Amino acid sequence: MLVVRPPTRNPLKLARSRLLASYIAVTAAIMALLAFGFYSYVRSTLVERIDDTLKHVVQLIEHSMVIVPEADGRLRVDPDRVFAGGDDDPTIELDLIYLEWFDPQGRPVRSTAVFRRPVPLTRGLIRATVEVSPGHKLRQLTVPVRREGQLLGYLRVSHQWFEVDKPAQQLFFDLLFGLSIAMLLISAGGWVLTEMALRPIREAYNQLKQFTADASHELRTPLAALQTNVQVTLADPEPSAESYRKSLEVSERLTRRMGRLVGDLLFLARNEGQENAEGQTDCNLTELLQQIVEEQMPLAAAAGLNVSIKTSGPVMVVANPDQMSQLFTNLLGNAIRYTPTGGQIALTTGREGKDAIVTVSDTGIGIAPEHLGRIFERFYRVDTARARQAGGTGLGLAIAKTIVENHQGQIWAESEPGKGTTLRVRLPARPGERRAQSEPAAGALPLEG
Ligand SMILES: Nc1ncnc2c1ncn2[C@@H]1O[C@H](COP(=O)(O)OP(=O)(O)OP(=O)(O)O)[C@@H](O)[C@H]1O
Ligand SMILES: [Mg+2]
Incomplete structure (x- = not known):
């Protein structure tokens, strides 16, 4: 049936x-x-x-x-x-x-x-x-x-x-009348209360719907490009080895982009809204930042940027090292991506009371105040065309924020259009390591790009 x-x-x-x-x-x-x-x-x-x-x-x-x-x-x-x-x-x-x-x-x-x-x-x-x-x-x-x-x-x-x-009998009718009035008021109150109780869920539901729509849209773009690329190559009656190679290179680039996007989406789906990040161990942020700078150096050098790191020694936190690495790679990646040739990128690590502070500053294009409050939203890009051209999907800072919040920290951005941007991360320092020290010593480890 x-x-x-x-x-x-x-x-x-x-x-x-x-x-x-x-x-x-x-x-x-x-x-x-x-x-x-x-x-x-x-x-x-x-x-x-x-x-x-x-x-x-x-x-x-x-x-x-x-x-x-x-x-x-x-x-x-x-x-x-x-x-x-x-x-x-x-x-x-x-x-x-x-x-x-x-x-x-x-x-x-x-x-x-x-x-x-x-x-x-x-x-x-x-x-x-x-x-x-x-x-x-x-x-x-x-x-x-x-x-x-x-x-x-x-x-x-x-x-x-x-x-x-x-x-x-009189009491019975009085109670019946009173009950009817009370039920009317309770129903009206219930209507308002359920609306209030469901509002955050409705917002989360709408956000999720929007997220699914955005994610599908972002996946569709490289998928369509891949399809066109393959169709064009197949339509060529006498393809040369050269054109095949080119087509495969384009396909590889597009699939890599899709793979990165799917990876980012999976990361957000698994980690967003978690109370605590998994796999936390002792982690020296200064050492970690030095490694990341070394890894990203070729990229910075290719973009003609000067990267320096200022630190006053080890800054210990209890954190998931992979996630910390992803967090600062995203921030440094943005600084490299949004700073024109000849610009400066400066990283600092230090402590402020019970907290570890890391800053990533650049002398890049900056972010206008009306966009500054939204850059941590998923898929939000100030200049969509430019970001997409640069390979950005607008998930990097959303992931950064998720990682910082899962480590009970805070992240915020300060920027002046045309002058540059500074991203600040505050994380709870490892207990026992906390001593007041605000300004890091300058010029500890300059790295030239
Ligand atoms: N250092 C920066 N200078 C200027 N603009 C920035 C900087 N960092 C981020 N932005 C702006 O914020 C937007 C969101 O950044 P986010 O890192 O989330 O996305 P993305 O870099 O575009 O893509 P993805 O990081 O996913 O590859 C960027 O598109 C860019 O417009
Ligand atoms: Mg980014």
């Missing part, structure tokens, strides 16, 4: 509606539980109050009963004076309370109430709620009355049930 799935909805919208639905459901359940608890508490208090009144009336009547001894010595309650004193007690409101007296066999003897449907005596049940006519309920308390071990009869006191029903 062919199953056709509808296209997936925007996952953020789906997440928001699910979050909102579960928030409302949980809050509604908690509120309903609280309201039910409150309602039950108030209702049981009302019933208790009526039961207390009934108990009080029973005690009052029991004490005021007129008991007479019979000829056979048995005690008997005078049927005309069962409720003597009781029904003129001001605490007994006879429109709310009914009194009934039953003989020991459970037959009715006296009553202050006339019920359309008399309620028979249930001896076992002390407290009960009964319906005497449709919609008319009573709360009853029945007690056997004994004197000197002899059962004289049963006294049943009834109280109007509406004293419980009416306020309980």
